[in-house]
Amino acid sequence: MKILVGIKRVVDYNVRIRVRSDGSGIDTDGVKMSINPFDEIALEEALRIREAGLAEEVIVVSLGGNECQQQLRTGLAMGADRAIQIDTDADLQPLTIARAFFKIVEKEQPGLVLMGKQAIDGDNSQTGQMLAALWDRPQATFASGLSLSGNTATVVREVDAGLETIEVDLPAVVSVDLRLNEPRFVKLPDIMKAKRKPLDVISMDDLGVTAENDLKVSHYAPPPKREKGIMVEDAAQLVAELRNRGLV
């Protein structure tokens, strides 16, 4: 069985995000970029499945310009067998990404697609679900536990009410949550090995996918600054202040 893992290059979670002063986007000048943390967890899970003998090959896939090869190489250094870059400089939205992934799925015929539950930049949480629909296969989202046996995957999902356990037939799309596992560190010699692993570049045009921008982003704005609070003496003053502001 092959496992396909989606990897997105995002601004590192430690970086303080700044909105460009003209509101056109986020300032990424000199900013640290990393693999989306949920995608790293997805890759870790894929590697563990392969190491348990339940899969033969782990393929990491990313959409973007040549910069995203850095994250693909990190994926290879973690242990993926090969990488595919879908080359594009288009502004990408979930449906476009799902369509491009679907083309790769058709070609590679994986038994399992693992993805992060969402990317920490756009927070869309849509790509995995859309891919499952395009592919017409089951989906299991927000996985915090995953086990495979034969042609079924048992997935523990984190839902509002607690944990839900479901079974899906393979092939399927599983999107993973934070508590599924803790990704491994990369060993230095594996970075060198990763340089020799195959990384195929396919242009998005050659896949026959065009970026459609059904969603238009009008502008970005930082969250409004919190106003300075005031200290109140007692409950009566609190009520009075709230009344003053028309809040009660």
Added chain:
Amino acid sequence: MSETATEREIMEYDVIIVGAGPAGLACAIRLKQLKPDLMVAVIEKSAEIGAHILSGAVIEPAALDELLPAWRESPPPICIPVERDEIALLTATSKRKLPTPPQQKNHGNFIVSLGALCAWMAPQAEALGVDIFPGYAAAGVHYLQNGAVGGVIIGDMGVDRQGNPKDTYMQGIEIHAPLTVMAEGCRGHLSKQLITKFKLDADSDPQAYGIGIKELWQVAPGKCKPGLVQHSIGWPLDTKTYGGSFIYHMDKDRVAVGFVCALDYSDPEFSPFEAFQQFKHHPSVKPLFEGGEILSGGARTIIEGGAQSLPKVEMPGALLIGDAAGLLNLPKIKGTHQAIRSGMLAASHIAEGSTAEGFDETLRASPIMKELHKVRNIRPGFNKGLWRGLITAAIETVTVGKLPRTLHNHADYSSLTKLQDMEPVDRPWVKRSLAPRDRLASVYFAATDHDEDQLVHLQILEPDVCITRCGEEYGHPCTRFCPANVYEMVTDQMTEEGGSTANQHLQINAANCVHCKTCDIKDPYQIINWVTPEGGSGPNYQNL
């Protein structure tokens, strides 16, 4: 843990360079230019190249011209020609312009972000075939049986606070190489070990240091004057403390502001962080920052000892270059060109002879050393205070260091005055309004990140001394000199029958550390030992 450890994996190179600052990267690039077949690796503890680099920085470009002759065609992302120099003497309320001393004339120089410059140099080294590994810290030295240096040991990852392996435990590997180049920058922790082990400082003065604290601001439109370089001396430092400020106006309304202060100050109550913040509130400075915001900030020590403190820079199997050796030119506050030149010199030395032997002599005969010799008396001249220092500086400058005398440096940790001997100090600090509010708020701008569940990388060799002697003699200066509020004295209330007792203990917030190394230098008992945390931990500076 180490008992259960199996044999470490080994990688072999011809040359291993520790630290991807300007010195290490220049050395790597030059080695490959001279001998393309050499296998060269650079390891760097920061997660990304440049993320632990904090500098001014106005740089002299001659060294870059030599290393990468075509660099001006595709310059680093931040690179603004200096248009104008200003130097001023401040009092609490006034500012007086001074004539610019020749060392501080910056015509032909460039304002850069040194972090961004390193991130720009690294791919050029990689294009030549250098293997660069960010996110890996050299935690130990690998010694050969004959005692020579034979490479480095990369730190283990995934070890918990008690020293036990976690699920993610990964043993660090050894990198073996006939030659190790230490380019760790100021107060490198392995360089420190090597200097002691091989007694490299036997014939030199104690090393002298300063601390530099810096912020990068996005100022309100119209206030930034690209290319303007401003320095000041005087307030808020008293005349006994050597130091001053810098404000470098870059492009896109970005302004770098920083404060440097020698670590041989004597008042245990002094806080360099507070001095920097006070400087920003000087009436002539504050308007520049009002209405602006901080983009990034942090702190780093500066090596100030110069010629008389320069240790021997070679030992069997290894060399010291850049600030790890101590080649910064203090009156200019510039070390980048010296770092690059020393990296190149080390590279040609290695390319010629494949040995460390003779490098010390080569360096001492080079223009790098001539430059240091000329200015050797300027910092020790300030040991007698600002005014005497300025006079020494003037004399040494006029005579280009030719007077046949050399003033000496003393160790910074020995300069604190005991509380009981202190005259009361009057500090008319103003109430501050500009960000950051305090040190914790400033750590946020350094984007420092350490896994909390790892060994504490600030080793206190004698914890009892903190509570007993230090409290009494100096009042815990670590709680003030650390710019990131790592050290805190905490009182534990214990209620027992018959009353309650209060015990103090030192709390180390290691996760806040920005790797400046001040504590390792300034602690008066020399019982704080900075060792490297897990690779990839530490600040994530942007364009500092």
